[in-house]
Amino acid sequence: xxxxAETYDEYATEDARWVSEDDIAQxxxxxxxxxxVPEELGGQGLSQTGYARVFETVARIDPTLSVVLGVHQSIGxxxxxxxxxxxxxxxxxxxxxxxxxxxxxxxxxPSAGSDAWGIQSRxxxxxxxxxxxxxxxxxxxxxxxxxxxxxxxxxEIDGRERHIALLLEKGMPGFExxxxxxxxxxxxxxxxxxxxxxxxxxxxxxxxxxxDGFRIAMSILNNGRIGLGTGSVGxxxxxxxxxxxxxxxxxxxxxxxxxxxxxxxxxxxxxTQLFGLEAMCYLTCGLVDAGVPDYxxxxxxxxxxxxxxxxxxxxxxxxxxxxxxxxxGNRYEKILRDIRIFPIFEGANDVLRSYVALTGMKxxxxxxxxxxxxxxxxxxxxxxxxxxYVGGRIRxxxxxxxxxxxxxxxxxxxxxxxxxxxxxxxxxxREHRRAIIHxxxxxxxxxxxxxxxxxxxxxxxxxxxxFGAQGVDASGQERLIAASFCDRASRRVHGMLDQxxxxxxxxxxxxxxxxxxxxxxxxxxxxx
Numbered sequence: 354x355x356x357x358a359e360t361y362d363e364y365a366t367e368d369a370r371w372v373s374e375d376d377i378a379q380x381x382x383x384x385x386x387x388x389x390v391p392e393e394l395g396g397q398g399l400s401q402t403g404y405a406r407v408f409e410t411v412a413r414i415d416p417t418l419s420v421v422l423g424v425h426q427s428i429g430x431x432x433x434x435x436x437x438x439x440x441x442x443x444x445x446x447x448x449x450x451x452x453x454x455x456x457x458x459x460x461x462x463p464s465a466g467s468d469a470w471g472i473q474s475r476x477x478x479x480x481x482x483x484x485x486x487x488x489x490x491x492x493x494x495x496x497x498x499x500x501x502x503x504x505x506x507x508x509e510i511d512g513r514e515r516h517i518a519l520l521l522e523k524g525m526p527g528f529e530x531x532x533x534x535x536x537x538x539x540x541x542x543x544x545x546x547x548x549x550x551x552x553x554x555x556x557x558x559x560x561x562x563x564x565d566g567f568r569i570a571m572s573i574l575n576n577g578r579i580g581l582g583t584g585s586v587g588x589x590x591x592x593x594x595x596x597x598x599x600x601x602x603x604x605x606x607x608x609x610x611x612x613x614x615x616x617x618x619x620x621x622x623x624x625t626q627l628f629g630l631e632a633m634c635y636l637t638c639g640l641v642d643a644g645v646p647d648y649x650x651x652x653x654x655x656x657x658x659x660x661x662x663x664x665x666x667x668x669x670x671x672x673x674x675x676x677x678x679x680x681x682g683n684r685y686e687k688i689l690r691d692i693r694i695f696p697i698f699e700g701a702n703d704v705l706r707s708y709v710a711l712t713g714m715k716x717x718x719x720x721x722x723x724x725x726x727x728x729x730x731x732x733x734x735x736x737x738x739x740x741x742y743v744g745g746r747i748r749x750x751x752x753x754x755x756x757x758x759x760x761x762x763x764x765x766x767x768x769x770x771x772x773x774x775x776x777x778x779x780x781x782x783r784e785h786r787r788a789i790i791h792x793x794x795x796x797x798x799x800x801x802x803x804x805x806x807x808x809x810x811x812x813x814x815x816x817x818x819x820f821g822a823q824g825v826d827a828s829g830q831e832r833l834i835a836a837s838f839c840d841r842a843s844r845r846v847h848g849m850l851d852q853x854x855x856x857x858x859x860x861x862x863x864x865x866x867x868x869x870x871x872x873x874x875x876x877x878x879x880x881x
Contacts, residue, residue, distance in 0.1 A: 357379060363415035387451065390450040420539055459547060460505050479553075485552065486504070492534065505567075517564065518565070518566040578653055578700065595674075603675075629842065664696060711796070760816060771806060820832075
């Protein structure tokens with residue numbers, strides 16, 4: 354991949370508004386388009402960890418390229434790989450693995466973004482077993498380039514409203530590709546509106562069972578969110594390398610920028626946070642490879658943490674580059690434009706935070722005596738997540754086993770944080786009961802605490818393994834970074850949980866309602 358990238362021009366790709374056909378063909382030849390596809394069907398047959406390693410490199414080359422390739426395989430044909438019949442796999446995967454065909458994922462609609470349950474496109478079964486699809490989608494990557502699109506619609510199964518996953522093919526009568534959206538970044542991503550007018554889809558193009566479409570969509574998105582997390586790791590490494598090189602070379606005030614403590618604080622923060630994010634993302638990849646059946650919470654945490662860290666890091670890296678970083682042709686400005694969408698797509702981060710919080714609270718609420726039914730199933734469904742995915746993530750105790758003795762202080766601290774998190778969640782459930790689903794500010798606090806606790810567990814696990822492999826003395830740098838990360842994360846966790854008890858939520862909501870009533874700012878010092 355790195356050898357191929359030597360001839361790739363991300364700005365030329367952006368100006369052309371698409372990855373060239375030659376580049377697509379070459380990517381197919383080196384196997385970069387069939388990472389998940391089994392070897393017997395022409396792909397690489399990589400594990401989730403192997404896929405993540407490759408996508409780190411892709412993200413360092415060009416964020417837009419990572420999205421085009423990710424739409425193709427991380428979500429586009431991932432459903433075929435996971436849920437397709439043998440005939441469907443043999444029919445499509447060999448061409449998709451080589452780039453002879455491209456794939457897309459069509460879920461988002463004008464009235465259904467993060468609320469994927471609320472899609473309105475409808476498929477109606479015909480007497481011959483086929484389905485007729487009507488409706489439309491928007492913001493669909495690879496929209497006019499894809500030959501097969503994993504598409505989702507409402508349907509009626511045994512008198513009940515359900516969802517269905519369908520494999521649309523380019524050229525089907527009634528399938529129209531609309532105008533291209535003009536975007537701030539990712540300008541080489543072919544983002545389109547799609548319209549379905551009585552599109553007849555044969556029964557053999559149904560993915561999974563009719564009625565299972567929503568479960569299939571969420572499974573695919575869980576995979577895509579891990580890809581966004583590990584892709585963020587790659588992008589963060591590229592930005593860090595750029596920032597280090599610039600600050601070492603740039604002379605200001607009689608010396609290199611790198612000698613200034615404010616600069617060192619930024620670089621140190623980047624290294625420490627990246628270390629924790631990398632540990633968390635690859636721990637999650639390991640869970641997937643180990644066959645853990647439900648990794649939806651972990652993938653959401655990786656997506657939230659990775660995309661937001663990358664965004665804040667890009668701002669700080671451009672700040673270090675100064676005016677030079679703002680100039681077109683310097684990578685900072687393009688990276689900044691390209692990655693701004695990452696916290697939004699494949700589940701907006703605010704919505705995913707509610708999911709993470711409610712996922713942890715649901716089994717806890719069910720176990721609390723005297724609380725009664727909290728009723729979280731419906732809100733979780735409305736957030737675009739199946740209640741079946743919800744597992745007991747917040748458990749009593751929280752003590753980390755098998756941590757290296759030199760990391761005992763951090764392991765014990767995590768145990769204390771988990772205990773406090775559980776107690777805080779119990780208090781919120783007892784106080785708000787069913788109304789907990791409307792407490793978005795508390796969802797954010799709980800979710801951020803969960804993310805930081807998970808990251809600490811990942812860091813402790815990573816460094817414990819490193820100590821065992823090369824010894825404590827030889828791992829001094831990693832030990833230093835781990836200590837800094839865990840100490841900072843611990844403070845953030847306690848800060849979030851403190852805010853559950855002491856906050857100005859009511860005041861800030863009142864100010865917002867006043868702004869809505871005014872319809873403007875309304876407090877100018879001087880009026881025209």
